[in-house]
Amino acid sequence: MKGIGVSPGIAMGKVCILEKKEITLTGAIIGAADADGEIGKLDDALKAAVQEIEGLKSRRDNALNEDESAILDAHIELLRDPILYDGIAKKIKNELNNCQDAVIKVIESTRQIFLNMDDEYFRSRAADIRDIGDRLLKQLVKSSSVNISKLDENVIVVAHDLTPSDTIAMDRQHVIGFVTELGSKTSHAAIIAKIREIPAVVGCSALGSVKNGQMLIIDGSTGEVILNPDNKTLSEYKARQEDFMKKCTRLKLLKDLPAETADGHRVTLAGNISEPGEIDRIVQCGGKGVGLLRTEFLYMDRDCFPGEEAQFEFYKAAALKAGTNPVIIRTLDIGGDKNLGYFNLPAEANPFLGYRAIRICLDRKDIFITQLKAILRAGVFGKLKIMFPMISGIQELREAKKVLEAAKAGLEKDNTEFDRNIEAGIMIEIPSAAVTADILAKEADFFSIGTNDLCQYTLAVDRMNEKITGLYDHFHPGVLRLIENVIIQAHKNGKHVGMCGEMASDPLAALLLLGMGLDEFSMSAPSIPYIKDVIIRNSMQKAREVYSRVMEMESSTQIIEYLQVVSK
């Protein structure tokens, strides 16, 4: 059986099925005189439900962490919510529904409001509404279900679906993993499994044949679920489990170690993020600073351009959270492929070769200067750097810097505080920029190589095109020579080079990039430990050897084979 692995690791144990009886509408109509009685039932049920949650929170044998407590606090507030109460009471008094039906209807319509929201985070709050609804109904309709908060032996919980409360209430000591039929990577159950570091698989249909007490193996990385495994399979997975635990321990140890090779060469490992909150994750994963702060989300899901103040607060939050570590902010990098309701971007035949990113900013200097002013002002609170995307040549860089100077002059005139010495660098993602890196290195404060687009443009491959996706290859000698040139030219001019494209998170490429002299690897936080591991286990001397050998090779097949051998 197969599902979606949402929390890595392997669990092997006995099945414990969480059976839930769906409580449905009765369709009954009450007499008007009974309305008060039904509201009395509502009051009692609400009180009992809140008490139940408070009991959960204060259990000492199943102590909750901060996030779980916060979720339960929010649930208590929802149960006490006046709007919810009024809605249910109205259905009882005006439509003469009994309490159970009134609750079911109001919970469902409230859920729908959340399900219809644009923002994914708020959409998933619908699960919280369902959760408190279920808890309330359980008080009204006493039905028995398996109690997974107190178990006697280690089990793997199997369920159709798990609400936030289910996962929070689970006996921490004895639940060693779980698998559900519904769910996705972002559902509550998945998030909590990751926090608790127990293997979990969701979206696994065909769990109907599973029975209590049967032996189950789940692999939270691959999503595999094996029922009644034979001895051979059992020992194979036991070995995999041990491997995984060893790896986890090692990666945890890496968190506080510097990204330094065996012979003392240091590089920076930073994170790619879309909002300030994600900086915590970078620190947790052992990274330092932000190599790419995307700003597109400030412009999406709204009905007008973000003003200077809103942007300023956003950048300021990032600066403060990062402390003494730098945050590289990429200016607006959007194009015709994204639909901004308020900004009429023309539909283009080739949006990736079209009116986007810096081209829009240089054409609409009003939008550009607003963003730059906000960054300049926020720069006072930390170590911010500006990065211009999609620069194709020196003229564009010069024009962008002129707008930056105008932004500074404007703030100067208004006597507003800003970072006068803020660094301004560029993304290298267009081949013409990579080839003329020598010219650009004289006037850019730093480079950051955007390998995703650099590969696409250099190899003339659209990553999203399924037919040719195999041609997208960051080990192609053509791409490697461009990267090499960028690093050489930057260093010739005393400038720092980072990489924020996906290649930076590929452990197979790490030794090569290290040998080439890359100063900074920036990636999504969870990948950081894997790259740090490669760096710490190797020497700069070896990295340089790998680099010179690779640059003599003719094809990426040859290169990949070689790298796989040296990476062992």
Add this chain to the structure above:
Amino acid sequence: MICKEYTVLSAEGLHARPATTLLNVVKKFKSDILLKKGDMEVVAKSMLGILTLAAKCGDKVSVTIEGEDEIEAAKAIEHLFLEELKNQ
């Protein structure tokens, strides 16, 4: 009546934890407190209300306070938006 506009500073907007913090502050006061984002207006003393506002980091929210303790309420709410939400 006191009316003031704030920018949401918490990294993930007004979601579970900040919403609970906000709720705990407004519940202390007798005044009627409304929150407005764009066209949507909600009652601040309701968790459901705050969540349906779906306010994200950087969004502008205007707060309207009316009642006998509106001045203290305004002070507490100002502190919340400008200081407390920054750390969440």
